[in-house]
Amino acid sequence: MASSASTLVIGSGSGIGSSIAQRLRSRGDSMIELPPTLDLTNAEAVGESLRSLVGSGTVDRVVLAAIDPSAFRSAPIISLAEAEWDQAAEYSMRAAFVSLQQAYAVLADGGRVILILPTVVATGVAGLVPLCTAVETIRVMAKAVARRWGTRSITVNTIEVELAAFMLGDNDAGETEVPVVPVLGQPALPPASAVDDVIGLIDMLATPAAGAITGTLLVADRGTVMQP
Amino acid sequence: MSGLPGLMEGRVVLVTGAAAGVGRGVAAAFGSAGAIVGIGVRRPEAAEETAAAVAAAGGTPVILQCDVTDAAQSAAAIELLVRDFGRLDAVVHNAVSGRSSEATDFENTTLDEWEDHASVTVRATWRLAVQAYPYLQKSQGAYLLMSSPAGIEGSERAPFYSAVKAAQRGFVRALAREWGPDHIRVNSVAPLAISPALENMKILEPERVKRIEGLVPLGRLGDPETDIGPPSVFLCSDEARYVTGQTLVVSGGRFTSL
Numbered sequence: 001m002a003s004s005a006s007t008l009v010i011g012s013g014s015g016i017g018s019s020i021a022q023r024l025r026s027r028g029d030s031m032i033e034l035p036p037t038l039d040l041t042n043a044e045a046v047g048e049s050l051r052s053l054v055g056s057g058t059v060d061r062v063v064l065a066a067i068d069p070s071a072f073r074s075a076p077i078i079s080l081a082e083a084e085w086d087q088a089a090e091y092s093m094r095a096a097f098v099s100l101q102q103a104y105a106v107l108a109d110g111g112r113v114i115l116i117l118p119t120v121v122a123t124g125v126a127g128l129v130p131l132c133t134a135v136e137t138i139r140v141m142a143k144a145v146a147r148r149w150g151t152r153s154i155t156v157n158t159i160e161v162e163l164a165a166f167m168l169g170d171n172d173a174g175e176t177e178v179p180v181v182p183v184l185g186q187p188a189l190p191p192a193s194a195v196d197d198v199i200g201l202i203d204m205l206a207t208p209a210a211g212a213i214t215g216t217l218l219v220a221d222r223g224t225v226m227q228p
Numbered sequence: 229m230s231g232l233p234g235l236m237e238g239r240v241v242l243v244t245g246a247a248a249g250v251g252r253g254v255a256a257a258f259g260s261a262g263a264i265v266g267i268g269v270r271r272p273e274a275a276e277e278t279a280a281a282v283a284a285a286g287g288t289p290v291i292l293q294c295d296v297t298d299a300a301q302s303a304a305a306i307e308l309l310v311r312d313f314g315r316l317d318a319v320v321h322n323a324v325s326g327r328s329s330e331a332t333d334f335e336n337t338t339l340d341e342w343e344d345h346a347s348v349t350v351r352a353t354w355r356l357a358v359q360a361y362p363y364l365q366k367s368q369g370a371y372l373l374m375s376s377p378a379g380i381e382g383s384e385r386a387p388f389y390s391a392v393k394a395a396q397r398g399f400v401r402a403l404a405r406e407w408g409p410d411h412i413r414v415n416s417v418a419p420l421a422i423s424p425a426l427e428n429m430k431i432l433e434p435e436r437v438k439r440i441e442g443l444v445p446l447g448r449l450g451d452p453e454t455d456i457g458p459p460s461v462f463l464c465s466d467e468a469r470y471v472t473g474q475t476l477v478v479s480g481g482r483f484t485s486l
Contacts, residue, residue: 043339076406077354078361082299085354090346093391097334097342104335124401124473126408133350136398141391143382148334182405215382 005206006030008050008059008106010040010099011066016116016161019169019195020063020202032059040066040095046102058108061206064099065116065166067092071134072167074127074179089130096138100145110153112206115142116198118167119160122225123182139217146215155214159201162221165194181225188223197222232458233286235465237262240313242305244268244296244356245323249423250374252278253452254320254460259287261461266309268294268302268323281453296323296352303359316363318464321356321396322374323348324389329425334387342388349392353399361412368411370464373400375416375475377483393418397475404473413472415463420479421450445481455480 007029011017013036025031032053038045070088080088096115103113120128121136139158146156164178170193197220204210219227241258245251246267258265259282267282269275272291279289290312294305310316325344332341357371364371378386379393396416404414426449430437441448450456459478462468477483 041339077403078358080354080358082351082355085351089354089395090350093346093350093395094339094342097388097391098339101335101337121398121401124403124405126402126406129354129399129402129406132398132402133354133395134398136401137350137391137395140379140382140394141387144384144387144390145334147382147384148387 005060006032006057007061007063008032008034008103010034010062010064010103012036014069015065016166016169016195016198017063017065019171020065020116020198022170023195023199040099041091043098043102046098047105050102050106054106059103059106059111060108061112061114061202062103062107063114063116063202064096064103066095066099067118067131067134067166068095071128071131072179076127077129080130085130089133092134093137093141096141100141104145104149107154110211113142113145113149113154113156114202114205115139115156115158116166117158117160118163119219119221119225120163120181122227125179125181128179143215150214153211155205155211157205157213157215158217159198160217160219160221161194161198162224170195183224186224187221190222192222194220232257232261232461232465235261235461235467236317238264239317240264240266240309240315241318241320241464242266242268242292242294242309242316242360243320243322244294244352246278247271247274248278250419250421250452250456251322252281253421253454254322254374254457255289256281256285256453257457257461259283259285259289260457261465262286264288264290264309264313266290266292266305268292268296268305270295296321296356297347299355302352302356306359306363310363315367316360317367317369318372319356319360319364320372320374320460320464321353323352325349328386328389329423331385332388345388345392350395353396357403364412365410370413370415370468371403372460372464373416374460375418377418377420377477377479380418380475380477381483400475401473408472413463413468415468415472416475417456417460417463418475418477418479418483419450419456420444420482421452421456443482444479448480450478450480
């Protein structure tokens, strides 16, 4: 069902961010998207872009699904040059900080911030140390701002999906190599679209009934990794 | 004598950020366990007290200039230990940004402040691992990161500190898998302990410290040497040979559901 609230999607250039934006757009939501080519670590550029898109208004929801694609390349850490480590791990941390900071300035009181991340930290993944490092950083950054922004009744929550779903969204893998995450078995629930699962949770978190949920992690992987 | 006597006899350990606080306490605990302790500090003259504590505890102190944001310095510190003592059994990365106890104005600050935290706690965590890898592989040693409960629960006052400490937890979980085949163990400790900042707070805001202590089931903040040191030594010892990828919360029971 379409929402009349305005939603800012950051990271709509690829993967699940792209699929979420497409789904919200096609059902008629009021949508704002940052240009996919925008450098999310450039606070000035992000702020300026937001101001030009939002004008004097505000947004009700922010969906942030931005991990640099270099983080998905499987490689032992000892093989990484410092610039590769930076791009694969630290770029996404900086992007998360800048995105959250700049989004805050245009977010309405009572707004909802929803971060989408891949569920890789619960198990840890060899070859993806930069990704696991970035994901846990961003997840806890979200908890910290959830504590800060509660006074404006803004909630901040994280949804984690399987790595393949994060990387691909609705798209087929094609030639994209999806690293293997070590899990014990198949999902407990029958397969379905991860994008649908996430949209359902975004809608749920936007309801007044979810106004008391903040700083949490919701894992939408159909029971693949059950948190201890 | 406190600690775990003999547990690290003849083993060689590098502790970064060892000039004061938890780093000094952990270094002393390694000393009491019989280790040769590389005391990694930015300013060697600031390491005298730690060196004395390590020696008094029965260990062998080696003061090393090791600003972890300087790749050449951290490499040289590791190389010096290996050259002089023939091995490296553990690295304990405890150093944090000099701004780690400051409040962060997340909504108004800039990436420069983030860089202060990330360079010490994120990038150096990676770089020290890479630099120590061949030696830890040879000794089937351990890499221990001193994280924080703030890196698990998220801190309103210190969002950057929380985030970079969380980075270390994510790093530990993934690297434990990556280095498992090499029999190198990777863990972290999340301590609640007296620090120089808290010592200062005790003088300036004693009531606040009392409130914090009141939240701890054991009724006090941890002592860096006698409370935080032994679990850290244990995790780097052979006795923890089957423990990897873990974060041990050492908080007197303050944090029980992380």
